[in-house]
Amino acid sequence: MIKTEGITKSFGSLKVLKGIDLTVNDGEIVAIVGPSGAGKTTLLQIIGTLDRPDSGRLFINDTETGTLKEKALSAFRNKNIGFVFQFHQLLPEFTALENVMIPALIAREKRSEAEKKAKELLDFLNLSDRMEHKPAELSGGEKQRVAVARALINDPSVVLADEPSGSLDSKNKQELHALFFRLREATQRTFVIVTHDEKFAADADRIIHIEDGLILDENNEQTL
Numbered sequence: 001m002i003k004t005e006g007i008t009k010s011f012g013s014l015k016v017l018k019g020i021d022l023t024v025n026d027g028e029i030v031a032i033v034g035p036s037g038a039g040k041t042t043l044l045q046i047i048g049t050l051d052r053p054d055s056g057r058l059f060i061n062d063t064e065t066g067t068l069k070e071k072a073l074s075a076f077r078n079k080n081i082g083f084v085f086q087f088h089q090l091l092p093e094f095t096a097l098e099n100v101m102i103p104a105l106i107a108r109e110k111r112s113e114a115e116k117k118a119k120e121l122l123d124f125l126n127l128s129d130r131m132e133h134k135p136a137e138l139s140g141g142e143k144q145r146v147a148v149a150r151a152l153i154n155d156p157s158v159v160l161a162d163e164p165s166g167s168l169d170s171k172n173k174q175e176l177h178a179l180f181f182r183l184r185e186a187t188q189r190t191f192v193i194v195t196h197d198e199k200f201a202a203d204a205d206r207i208i209h210i211e212d213g214l215i216l217d218e219n220n221e222q223t224l
Helices: 040-047 070-080 096-106 111-124 140-152 170-187 198-203
Strands: 002-011 014-024 029-033 055-060 081-084 158-162 190-194 206-211
Touching: 002 040, 014 040, 029 040, 029 170, 029 198, 040 055, 040 158, 040 190, 070 081, 081 140, 096 111, 096 140, 111 140, 140 170, 158 170, 170 190, 170 198
Parallel strands: 029 190, 029 206, 081 158, 158 190
Antiparallel strands: 002 014, 002 055
């Protein structure tokens, strides 16, 4: 489970998050929506422990992440959280298989075991015939599926995605969205997804509306 309490974040004099209280249950798919500049990506980065809030607390699976020092926090992130970004962020010099293996190798898993798990994930995502291809040789949809496999390699309980279908055409968007739901059904992982895609947001278990650094209630009014 993910829980935030009173999360605030400023950049200079700009207050981006103004007190975010949010709970995401295990196995839930939550879409975070809102206008540009509302604080969606900043919130996702804080939930992902890539950035620390100015104030407030974050709990993931009953661990208060703010109490962890940097080395312990990095290890916690690597084990518990998977990331999918809009532009894949695959390393161009490595094959699809090698890209997927990287988080497992960082976690000091045996190379043979990391390779086995990566191959199983790529097979599950219908990429068995693309394992030895580098990112430049893959389509946009294939790159994003490789990125999903990379996010899953350490068996995280939480997957965070920032506009994961933003660079995809309509067909690949639909396939990626269907994949998230298929993965949830198969693994009961929790997904928190920042998106501008209204159709995907409507299909999610719950929509969180953010505006001007605050979460809106069900009547689209700001909660304080």
